[in-house]
Amino acid sequence: MYRYDEFDARLVTERVEQFRRQAQRRLSGELTEDQFKPLRLMNGLYLQLHAYMMRINIPYGALSSKQMRQLAHIARTYDKGYGHFTTRQNIQYNWIQLKNVPDALADLAAVEMHGIQSSGNCIRNTTSDQYAGVARDELEDPRVYCEIIRQWSTLHPEFSFLPRKFKIAVTGSPNDRAAVKLHDIGLRMHQNEQGKTGFEVIVGGGQGRTPFVGKTIRDWLAPEHLLSYLEAILRVYNLDGRRDNKYKARIKILVHQIGTDEFRRLVDTEWQQIKDGALNLPQSEIDRINAYFTPPAYAQIDDETESLNEQRTQNPAFDAWVQANLAEHKVSGYSIVNISLKSPKLPPGDVTAVQMDALADLADEYSFSELRVNHRQNLVLADVPQKDLLSLWTKLIELDLATPNIGLISDIIACPGLDYCALANARSIPLAQEIHQRFQDIDKVHDIGELTINISGCMNACGHHHVGHIGILGVDKRGKEFYQFTLGGSSDQNASLGDRTGKGFPADEAVNAVEKILNTYIMVRNDGERFLETYRRVGMKPFKEALYGSA
Amino acid sequence: MIIANTLADGFVVFLTEAHSWTNDITKGAVAETDEQAESLLTAAKQAEQTNVVIDPYLIPINIEDGLRKPTEYREYIRATGPTVPIPS
Numbered sequence A: 001m002y003r004y005d006e007f008d009a010r011l012v013t014e015r016v017e018q019f020r021r022q023a024q025r026r027l028s029g030e031l032t033e034d035q036f037k038p039l040r041l042m043n044g045l046y047l048q049l050h051a052y053m054m055r056i057n058i059p060y061g062a063l064s065s066k067q068m069r070q071l072a073h074i075a076r077t078y079d080k081g082y083g084h085f086t087t088r089q090n091i092q093y094n095w096i097q098l099k100n101v102p103d104a105l106a107d108l109a110a111v112e113m114h115g116i117q118s119s120g121n122c123i124r125n126t127t128s129d130q131y132a133g134v135a136r137d138e139l140e141d142p143r144v145y146c147e148i149i150r151q152w153s154t155l156h157p158e159f160s161f162l163p164r165k166f167k168i169a170v171t172g173s174p175n176d177r178a179a180v181k182l183h184d185i186g187l188r189m190h191q192n193e194q195g196k197t198g199f200e201v202i203v204g205g206g207q208g209r210t211p212f213v214g215k216t217i218r219d220w221l222a223p224e225h226l227l228s229y230l231e232a233i234l235r236v237y238n239l240d241g242r243r244d245n246k247y248k249a250r251i252k253i254l255v256h257q258i259g260t261d262e263f264r265r266l267v268d269t270e271w272q273q274i275k276d277g278a279l280n281l282p283q284s285e286i287d288r289i290n291a292y293f294t295p296p297a298y299a300q301i302d303d304e305t306e307s308l309n310e311q312r313t314q315n316p317a318f319d320a321w322v323q324a325n326l327a328e329h330k331v332s333g334y335s336i337v338n339i340s341l342k343s344p345k346l347p348p349g350d351v352t353a354v355q356m357d358a359l360a361d362l363a364d365e366y367s368f369s370e371l372r373v374n375h376r377q378n379l380v381l382a383d384v385p386q387k388d389l390l391s392l393w394t395k396l397i398e399l400d401l402a403t404p405n406i407g408l409i410s411d412i413i414a415c416p417g418l419d420y421c422a423l424a425n426a427r428s429i430p431l432a433q434e435i436h437q438r439f440q441d442i443d444k445v446h447d448i449g450e451l452t453i454n455i456s457g458c459m460n461a462c463g464h465h466h467v468g469h470i471g472i473l474g475v476d477k478r479g480k481e482f483y484q485f486t487l488g489g490s491s492d493q494n495a496s497l498g499d500r501t502g503k504g505f506p507a508d509e510a511v512n513a514v515e516k517i518l519n520t521y522i523m524v525r526n527d528g529e530r531f532l533e534t535y536r537r538v539g540m541k542p543f544k545e546a547l548y549g550s551a
Numbered sequence B: 001m002i003i004a005n006t007l008a009d010g011f012v013v014f015l016t017e018a019h020s021w022t023n024d025i026t027k028g029a030v031a032e033t034d035e036q037a038e039s040l041l042t043a044a045k046q047a048e049q050t051n052v053v054i055d056p057y058l059i060p061i062n063i064e065d066g067l068r069k070p071t072e073y074r075e076y077i078r079a080t081g082p083t084v085p086i087p088s
């Protein structure tokens, strides 16, 4: 894992002390709310529906067990004993008190964490594949470049007042788990004809009220040019992105308005001026960062096929978990373990302080003291020896963290919605929980198979509804909660935006609508065909008929 | 009624008759006329000026079975807390 150098550490502690003084001046009345608001937002402190909310970055989703313990400490000491992992690989605390925030930030700084650039019109936390460095299908470890981007973008003076927020994601695998086509900039590593690894550069993806799948502006970019090329893109956006209308200020609108070719031309013109300059990334620098991500000392072991099979046969619940929650590790004898934060009892992404502490212990015991957070609001233990899977699972059961549903119907993304969020039009969490309740039968769940249901409480789309196989958007219709459905969205390498089914449904009919959609799928699917494939084959018609009757 | 967040802890509060602030909706002042509402709002804005609360505003309520219930569901949730249990 990356460790702070002197520069990082000083920057973060200085910021804590600066914020401490700012908070004091606000509390004493020296600063008005209008003056203070931008300052608190620069440190990730929002005012939500019920209270302040503090957002803390988890760079590219990587957490040490020590950091996880500190997150538990923050939850217990300064909040109500839990935290919420978001679709941006961050964590949010919902009940933090302004007077305690400086102390909380100081505790976080002690473990190299902070909320700088987790809000505001700047470059936000760069996100990545939760299986980075361990995935069997991976070409190269994307975390190295995420870290390079983090260092370049942290307090970048030229880009601290962009027209709007800016999000970058990187994947090193052909199977995109980081939704790179839905970011302001998505970087996909792949090899060119000479067999050299570089980046496909995708620009202008995004969700919100005007969703777009990103456009490729460069098929292959050599790693040494990564920063100069990113800088060129940001410069074009910084100059030409709209500042007169918040809803038209993201780079996706600029790319859409001037067209991909013109945007590419502007970037190239800018790039020619800075290419091969100070931002050039020499191999030695890439190697230096790479050294932080040296693989742990794996034992030389074979895959545990036989004993694992036996354990699975003897224990159907364990078998269901293995089937749903494990992914293939690049090293034999190891597995990637997904820990579902979608139990029927807790809101999606929520973890209690007790669970956080226990997870830190499990990471120490089973997975080289590291955890990851993914954009689907789940956690990952990336390096678990297969011989330990049964014992890990037994402990996860006791913590209510062994729900066997990764990638299945109840693995729902849901933003905080109107239960917490000041911008919301409708609630998301209760609907997610109702859907989970309705589809409890494990055979039915497996029969439905791979499915993503994504729920957002308003057009801002933090719950990624545009790219859910089934997307649900909460709206306020004459003072009542309604839910609009989209079908056929996807955030992977074949990303697509969902199509609206038609008019929305009141809250008490929303789960029935989900059921109708799924019954239709079961009726019209071919053998072994996933929901998304069926939808792409048959289109909206049968689903529309099921939902609204035939016209 | 007047709803706001306190500055120091951020929690949701209501203005009382005595122009203090309470977390308890049953103890908040209810304006029955426009003039009463105006005078509550003036007091609340003063508390905003003196940095006791943030963003106070008036919300309409209904009284059902003697209980005060904000008419808009957003304000209802704001006043009563998340509709899902707090994880523990």
Ligand code: SF4
Binding pocket: A415, A416, A417, A418, A421, A422, A423, A424, A425, A456, A457, A458, A459, A460, A461, A462, A463
């Ligand atoms: S989608 Fe809307 S309701 Fe949900 S967290 Fe984002 S802003 Fe809040």
